Amino acid sequence: MSTSEHGLVFENRKSYLNSVYPLVKLAWVFVVAIGLFIYRSPISGAVMFLTILLVAMIAGKIPFQQILGSGKIIFGLGLLLMFFHFFVDPGNVVFKLGPLHITDNGLLQGPIFFFRLSVVVLASFILIWTTDTRDLMVSLTKAGVPYRGAFAVFLAMRFLPLIQKEVDAVKAAHSIRGKPTNSKFGHRFKLWRRYIFTILINGLRKAETTATSLECRAFGCFPTRTYVKDVHYKPLDLILLLVTILISGGLIVAERVL
Amino acid sequence: MVIESSEPFIKIKNVFYTHWNQETPTLKDLSLEIQPNTINVLVGPGGSGKSTLCSLFNGEIPHLLGGKLEGTVFVGGQNTNDLAVKNISQLVGHMLQDPESMFATLYVEDEIAFGPENLLIDAQEIKTSVNSLLELIQLQPQRNNLVWNLSGGQIQKLGLAVILAMHPKMVVLDEPTANLDPSATRSVHELILELRNQGMTILLVTRELDDFILSAADQLLVLDEGKIIANGNVQQVLKEFGSEMLTRLGIWLPETVEIGIALRDRFKVNLDRIPITVQETLHVLNQENLLRINLKLEQERSANRTLLPLSNPLISARNLEFTYNNGFKALNDVSFDIFPGEMLAIVGRNGAGKSTLAKLMVGLLKPQIGNLSLFDKPAAKWKVESLSEKIALVFQNPEHQFLTDTAFDEIAYSLLSRGVDDPNEVRKQVEDWMTRLDLLDFQKIHPFALSAGKKRRLGVATMLVCNPVVLLVDEPTYGQDKEMTQNLMALMESIRKLGVTVVMITHDMRLVQEYASRVLVMADGKILYEGEPSNLFCSEELLESANLRPTLLQELLKQYEDEGGCVCCSISTTDDFLNALEYSLASEDQYVN
Structure with a gap:
């Protein structure tokens, strides 16, 4: 089984987003995130959510199934966060559910937080899906980041799908061990604790081996290094950034004018 | 080939090495020499210090791993203490047991280029070097593949190319063929011979000493408890220490050598x-x-093996197909039956579909096309937890299965999850299994802290204690020395005699030959052969198409x-x-x- 069937892996689909200079995409994620923290209305968040979804599917050629598959945990967490705000935010009570009170402010803030979380994570996923992490490292180096630091970002992103693969393997292995307690929650908690332990231990071992291997392959010996493959910025890459700034700016203005 | 004494490339003298977190030395008064342009094979029982010794050559010890080193290690005439790791790496390359963990980039060609890029070698020169290395390891078509999409054999070859890219004069290969199918193993060994012919010095650490590599080797070194107890010309070592290697040290030697020593x-x-x-x-x-003798046995051992049962199959598959989300078709029109009380071996090249089949049988995957019946019920209707009471799978990496903090609790967990909650009964059964698998002295040890062989045995114990109807073991003897392999297989044989069906997924054709009552050969998601092992070994064509080789x-x-x-x-x-x-x-x- 290859890892590429897992969600968070770069794939060159020969899309517009694949060709955009990595630093521009990184800047784009920041622009999207900043906009979301300025919006006051959930409608702006929803518009941006749809925009990012369309960007992923059209400009990135990423299948909707993949977006849903990788994002379901985050979207689920976003929904939990939304419901949490419904009940805990102070404001005028508009609905009562036993001892729980839903407030008008909660109904407004809940979706805002849902979209903040979902859109920022989705934009980050798009960056991962469409960017060869090696190219991101090279472009960061070109922007003046010391290559050892840039490589740390690269390694972190490189290990993501491997960690996901490890989680799947551990989950599968644990599921056939059965459970000795009737407490479903207690068992699940124990399993999660063990997933984290196993992945942490194996992660540390891998990190140690990789670090040794890097040293043995002369990584960091010189202040610079050769790059066999180079990446180049093109003015066309800026379209993504400019269109997003226009939409985000438009939404901020519209919130204040309308 | 008798090694004439020129200036040795490696000269280790009176080395004692103690790991930073240990009190007693792993290497004890160790001395050896390695001549340039030779193949040197290092063997020794598990835990004898082979991997630690490998770390001496490229400066990992003392520069990266710390610890206390006494004695001298000279590489290419220079003391490793006086050299920086980056300089030693251009003299000696070390391929680790798991080369995948050495990889730092995403793509095959990037991985080979990574080292030379760090050395500030000109980009054009690196491209030329990458091309020639890809040709050498025969991975040109995969040059743009993701490194984790390579097969086991390809990963080993890429690992070799990664260290060759640094243009070392010597390569140290730590178990490069562990878990490879027999053809991939031979292909790695041929590559090693090619490198020696090109002037490289090789140190090969292996458990799989076959006739090919042993014939090609210039020096055989035997390590035991941190000491080189024998070294020199292969014939000289086999003659003087062959019997001891087979008996006391439990080292796998080619069957021809075993016969020769017995003769x-x-x-x-x-x-x-x-x-x-x-x-x-x-x-x-x-x-x-x-x-020209009529070879006959007074009593055929094989007659004791199970005859194919005529009862209803426990597991039955018809026209089974399975395709992963990425479009990889792992199983294609697979049909087979598994009967009570048999020992079935599933063999085939890396990526043939064996592990997918195992996951379908334990319910971790659900069939997409075709029928799979498990214990008279369609696979789709089984829940993993209920199915685990009937069929147990011992994973290739036992660590993935561990859930508790001691070896004792790990086995106890299996009993508790099957409803056995009387503490006396739990203790009795756990101790019984720990004794049978030689684990009793390690009951308080954390499962992750056990050696690879003990982890494997603990994994088997956690499954056997549940009395499964079918025991499915992925590479049962991986990481085990000869004695432990024989103990483990004897245990499997004994539970099979009690009626438990044992299914082993393996590359070890000696196990198939010795223990399997039936064998299922897979290649490219299809079953190529189903029947007695002896017939399999008769068909060269079949063996070749499944990347297998007959045993010696x-x-x-x-x-x-x-x-x-x-x-x-x-x-x-x-x-x-x-x-x-x-x-x-x-x-x-x-x-x-």
Whole structure:
């Protein structure tokens, strides 16, 4: 089984987003995130959510199934966060559910937080899906980041799908061990604790081996290094950034004018 | 080949090394020399210090791993203490047991270029070097593949290319063929020979000493408890220490060598050299007038093996297909049955679909097309937890299965999850299994802190304690030395005799030959053969299409018959062969007419 069937892996689909200079995409994620923290209305968040979804599917050629598959945990967490705000935010009570009170402010803030979380994570996923992490490292180096630091970002992103693969393997292995307690929650908690332990231990071992291997392959010996493959910025890459700034700016203005 | 003493490339003298977190030294008063342009094979039992020794050559010790090093290590005439790691890496490259963990980039060609890029070598020069290395390891078509999409054999070859890219004069290969199918193993060994022919010095650490690599080796080194107890010319070491390697140290030697040593020790044959290849063995047999014999056994060991049961199958698959989300078709029109009380081996090349089949059988995957019946119920209707009461899977990486903080609790967990909650009963059963698998002294140890072999045995114990109807083991003897392998397989055989069906997924054709009552051969998601192991070994075409090779014993028996001998009984081990030889020699009609 290859890892590429897992969600968070770069794939060159020969899309517009694949060709955009990595630093521009990184800047784009920041622009999207900043906009979301300025919006006051959930409608702006929803518009941006749809925009990012369309960007992923059209400009990135990423299948909707993949977006849903990788994002379901985050979207689920976003929904939990939304419901949490419904009940805990102070404001005028508009609905009562036993001892729980839903407030008008909660109904407004809940979706805002849902979209903040979902859109920022989705934009980050798009960056991962469409960017060869090696190219991101090279472009960061070109922007003046010391290559050892840039490589740390690269390694972190490189290990993501491997960690996901490890989680799947551990989950599968644990599921056939059965459970000795009737407490479903207690068992699940124990399993999660063990997933984290196993992945942490194996992660540390891998990190140690990789670090040794890097040293043995002369990584960091010189202040610079050769790059066999180079990446180049093109003015066309800026379209993504400019269109997003226009939409985000438009939404901020519209919130204040309308 | 007798090594003439020129200036050695490696000279280690009186080395003691203690790991930073240990009190006693792992390497003790160790001295050795390695000549340039030679293949050197290092063997030794598990835990003898082989991997630690490997770390001496490229400066990982003392520069990266810390610890206390006494004595001197000279590489290319220079003391490793006085050299920086980056300089040693251009003298000695070290390929780790798991080369995948060495990789730092995403793509095959990027991985090879990574080291030279760090050395500020010109980009054009690196491109030329990458091309020639890809050609050498025969991975040109995969140059743009993601490194984690390579097969096991390809990963090993890429690992080799990664260190060769640094243009070292010597390479240290730590178990490069562990878990590879027999053809991939041979292909890695051929690559090693090619490198030696190109002027490289090689140190190969391996458990899989086959006739090919042993014939090609210039020096054999035997490590035991941190000391080199034998080294020198292969013949010299085999003659002087061969018996000890087989018995006390439990080292796997080629079956031909086992036979050769037995001919000398048991049949009192005067040998100038221990035969390594099949041809050499036949030559010795011919010289001793042992070639044209009717080989018979007084009592056939194989007759004790289970006959194929005629009862209803426990597991039955018809036209099964399975495709992963990325479009990879792992199973294609697969049909088979598994019967009660048999020992079935599933063999085939890396990526043939064996693990997918195992996951379908334990319910971790659901069939997409075709029918899979598990214990008279469609697989789709089983829940993983309920199914685990009937069929147990021992994963290739046992750590993935561990859930508790001590080896004792790990086995107890299995009992508790099956509803056995009487503390006395739990203790009794856990201790019983720990004793049977030689784990009793480690009951308080964290499962992750056990050695690879003990982890494997603990993984098996956690499954066997549940009394499954079917035990499915992925690479049962991976990481085990010879003695432990025999113990583990004897245990499997004993539970099989009690009625448990044992299914083993393996690359070890010696296990198949010795223990399996039936074998399922897979390639490219299809079943190529289903039947008795002896018939499998007769078909060269079938073996080739599944990336398998006959065992040396099977090759020997085939050629024995070609030379006029008669194999009139079922022979599945070297002991069978030697017993047959002894029994037949004592009988009246010993010679073929």
